[in-house]
Amino acid sequence: MSLAERCAAPLAPERIIHGGALDCARRRYPDAPTPWLDLSTGVSPRPYPISTIAPEAFTRLPDENAIAAAEQGAAAAYGAPPHVAVVAGAGTQAFIKCLPRLFPARRVGTLGFTYAEHAAAWRAAGACTFEAQVLDELAKADVAIVVNPNNPDGRLCPPEALTQLTRRMPPGSVLIVDEAFMDFSPQLSVAPTAGAKLIVLRSFGKAYGLPGLRLGFALCDAAVAERLRAELGPWSVSGPALAVGAPALADAAWLAESASIMQDAVTRLDALLERAGLTIAGGAPLFRLAQSDQAAAWFERLCARGVLTRRFPERRQWLRFGLPGAPQDWARLVQAFGVGDD
């Protein structure tokens, strides 16, 4: 569809396929062995241990203190200096939905094939979207969106390239950098330079393995933060999300340990995929993108063995794999591939 056609198209809700739809997989493969091993998301298989959640997190409306504690924890964890405002929301998705209402953009560019909810949210708000192949092409956008590292291929933009881009973009424009998968490579984050022209989105659920909580953060300047809070409205984040998120974000030792475990898992998974004849086309610390002419057959074979991966209707040679965690999950994946371990 051309840009002109796309802009003329009616604004019907778009159907976007996501990972994690185990219920669909169960219906399609009723004979698969259970429980399913879900590798269709980029969520860490090592959840942050939840100690007892104070009853007040459930029985009271989340108050300013609880929100501030989580936001301060996020600021510290993400390396945001004092002049960067941090806003808590119910997952990155809450911000993806909000941002088009803050910036009445005409031309919205995303970098490459990426997480589909961004462009869809802007189209639903009436913007025209285009997919840039290189960062430079985004300089002409009113709003540019870069998922970094990119989902699903793991492409990384150096932070300097992103801050330079903001200087080349027209006045009043904004760059949104979705760092949902940045937790294990903090040195590449642009969080420290977030501001009026550079909005950074961070996901809590992925690296901390707790996506059901619905917690994410936007880093920006004070003026954008105020408008974001107004758009989100009061009590948009649950008490349990704030209660779990604040101490977890302060636990740098746990995150460092997870980084090391995920690095080992990535090495092991890459080796397994290659033994199965798939090519590693990319990846980030929480997922790998494999490429194969046989991708569709592998998807089916793995499903039949109770292992759900993420395929891409637009890229039929691709399969994305999240990381197994428990030893028995690794054993099932190895067995499903039928190529032996190590």
Place this chain on the structure above:
Amino acid sequence: MSLAERCAAPLAPERIIHGGALDCARRRYPDAPTPWLDLSTGVSPRPYPISTIAPEAFTRLPDENAIAAAEQGAAAAYGAPPHVAVVAGAGTQAFIKCLPRLFPARRVGTLGFTYAEHAAAWRAAGACTFEAQVLDELAKADVAIVVNPNNPDGRLCPPEALTQLTRRMPPGSVLIVDEAFMDFSPQLSVAPTAGAKLIVLRSFGKAYGLPGLRLGFALCDAAVAERLRAELGPWSVSGPALAVGAPALADAAWLAESASIMQDAVTRLDALLERAGLTIAGGAPLFRLAQSDQAAAWFERLCARGVLTRRFPERRQWLRFGLPGAPQDWARLVQAFGVGDD
């Protein structure tokens, strides 16, 4: 401010005062005895007992099955027949924010002095709002909003009057009935007649005493439901909210027991307020509205004794009281009033 002035006013975010802001009270009354007794909300003091929440509610993205289970539980609890669609959201507030984007309304009427977030959300979307004094005045609105029972005065509209109103409203118009406090008087709900022209909002957190979870429902027809889901986006409700909400909504015996306990509490609170010289100006099963020339003094006196109530800058003679729960909370309230019990 006249209607014309209000419509010409810039769309700056409005500051709305809510109950539950214990952190502000703590700052203003640092010497008050702790813990504070928070009677500033209309949340039940008897929370639904939370048994263990399955780890998957935290470690996985909420899937279709979890959402469907909560929505089916809500449909049964609220008496919604099969043709009424039920949509889960992160509290009534999520729907209040969404609805103005579904209906490009010009004239939006609310019935009487009521929960302020409704009109504010429509004004932020560019609509003109007016406050109707009687139900009939809403017949000319593109969108009419009735909080029933009303917060804070407990005014009740009979269900027939509301369904009749939808028939008198212009084509394409819609009536939104916010039944956040309807759980203990289900016979007065219009949930069974929800549809294209009548959208019903229900709050889970209030009657079940778990507002921190952020769970609410919209009842409407299938077409509105599809648009609401698109506006809310994927995973807008947390896993814990769905996991706790579904079984709680199916527990009719617990709700009936709570209704009886709240009825006794209301009787006791009304007697106490009257002994203190306040007039009962209204109320619903989870809160009472008291009126007094001394309301401001009572507010201060109760705060100094660590009891937070809800005052209204626009109605200085009013104080709203939530219900105490534990015996020691009753004892503190009685002592704070200084008028003795029973």
